[in-house]
Amino acid sequence: MKRKFFAYPYIVWMILFIAVPMLFIFYYAFNVDGTWTTERFLSTISDKDTWSVLWRSIVMAFETTAICLLLGYPIAYILSNMKKSVAGFISILFFVPMWMNFVLRTYAWSAIIEYAIPDLFHVENTLTDLPGGKTIAVLLVMVYDFLPFMIMPLYNTLSKMDKSLIEASRDLGADGLTTFLRVVLPLSVPGIVSGITMVFVPSITAFTVPELIGNGDYSLYGNKIEQAFKSGNISGYSVGSTLSIVLLILVIISTVIMNRFDKDKEGGSIL
Amino acid sequence: MESSKHLIELVDISKDYNGDVALDHINLYINDGEFLTLLGPSGCGKTTMLRIIAGFITPSSGMLKMNGVDIAKVPPHKREINTVFQKYALFPHLNVFDNIAFGLKIKKTPKAQIKEKVEKMLKLVNLEGYEKRWIDQLSGGQQQRVAIARALVNEPKILLLDEPLGALDLKLRQEMQVELKRMQRQLGITFVYVTHDQEEALTMSDTIVVMKDGVIQQIGKPTDIYNEPKNPFVADFIGESNIVPGLMLEDYKVRMNGVVYRCVDAGFGKNVEVDAVVRPEDIDIVPPEKSKVSGTVASVVFMGVHYEICVDCGGYEWVVHTTDYAAVGSRVGIAIPPDAIHIMKKTRSNNIFDAEVWPGDGAIYIDDVAFPCDGLEAYENKEIAIVSIAPENVHLVAPQDAKLTGTVKACMFLGTHYEITVSCEENDWIAHSQDFMEDGEEVGILVDPDKMELTKKEDDESEETEKSESVTREE
Known part of the structure; x- marks a missing residue:
């Protein structure tokens, strides 16, 4: 019974920094000048612009996650098959930029x-001047920023995998590719799931990268929320809170789906 | 030789890992349909041999023939060989059915046939109705059966088993031994079984291959290996035994511990030093006046079926297994019938090393450590010579009292003393000692200056020919 005592600081923490802010968000979304109403909420979510920016953000997050997975998996796989000391050194090379300030990296x-690129290659137009170039630039930097978050869980899962399972598969007649598809890939699903979660959620809420790379005139959902809160009037708080609630629901749904994938053994492999 | 019977043949196979020899010129053939066991202590190379047959390791040299064709470079998935792994290596993401069907699915066997074959296998291993279970829902014994079924369903020419029963408790292990033997008879598939458990090997095998330090010590039927061990190592490793140094006076007469016994072995010549093996269960305890050898009972341990009694006969302690009880301290006679004594050729295990000679310092360097040595006048500085040191002249001392230290690798009781193998930087030293030493214990090595025999390194041949006396199989 006495042990309950140790939980109190955490409960206080959770109330102060999780429950109260959430309540504030709901308060601003549904309360206008002291009266409770859904009017503001409905007008914000019925705004066409909200949905087009949200869609752009979802597409961007999907693309970032997919590219990170495609790049990160082979890297993690190769690392997991290396000698521990070599793999440790190389993974540090991957993670060192991550320890640097996020904003600093993005500025770089x-x-x-x-x-740098226009100067080196003597070109007039920068990537962001080209049509659609801003999207590509933002995508590129997002992939760079979030790639380590994909590699880390994948490397953990792959390096903990029992190597005798691979031998068993080879022994039973499977060549290298079949072994990968039937044994390694299905067994690395937990790593894939946490990698996707760790990249998808921050990239759908990202606002620093589009802000800095897009030179202020490229916005994703995160920027929209930022702008709403920075507008300085109370109605901006209401719009920002509403947008946050929509995003929150979206993230909850995607997380639930991803967790299903991980635990759903009956469905077997993802193949 | 009817080589058609030889399913697998290892021809002069060696394997080393950066200079560490794991297998040393192995020659062995395995007959079609036999149950062959590779038996030896850990690190003897038995698992390396199995993995070479499976294809996970490529030998450094030599040939691996299957039905007369060299398959040393064929990848594992193209060999008609399947393995039961030590820790089963079952796929945790598949259920029992899919685990067993794994190999068949890769071969694109029709679905109906897969179902039929898997069910047949589950019946064979007594796991009917377990198709839908997940691996982590099975007990160790059940996982073991699934692993066997998963390998056997592919109808391999050879089934390799890497200490498959090591993780099971005693009762389950004994059950599985009987069942494995039954399956092997029923299917007629060649089993190659790796174990360090001599009892397991004796129970199941048609042929046992005893290994030590990457070298085959003896190949034979279980009864032959048990009754006629070729050297003290085999005798000591297979079952309990009294190993006594003896003198073969003439045919059928051997002297052990100063007493002459009649025996059934001949052909060693007159007055030849030999080792004699007497199994504890072959010795009888009799009243002291009825035997020419008597001693006092030093200890009695009840072992379930029999007592293990140690009888101290002044300098030598006989281990006896008998159902009769004898009180500690009582005086008893020892009777050894002639057919209980098995005579072995004496294995001369001298320490023979390369040494760097420094006559100026009056020392030679072995294992990069200086040993003072007499009689170096005939040598030049830095010359490499061959030094031979008898095991009884190697003194084992506390590590801080010697320049050269090593760790104890093996300790074997040879009747009057222990033969101890000490692993140093470069060489393995053999020493005789009155004290038992634990494996892994750190010891120092000293040698008297006048007990080292040096010879010029000229004819490299002699050493080679001595080594190439390898163990072969008798039909």
């Missing part, structure tokens, strides 16, 4: 795109 990329 902005400088590369805007000044």
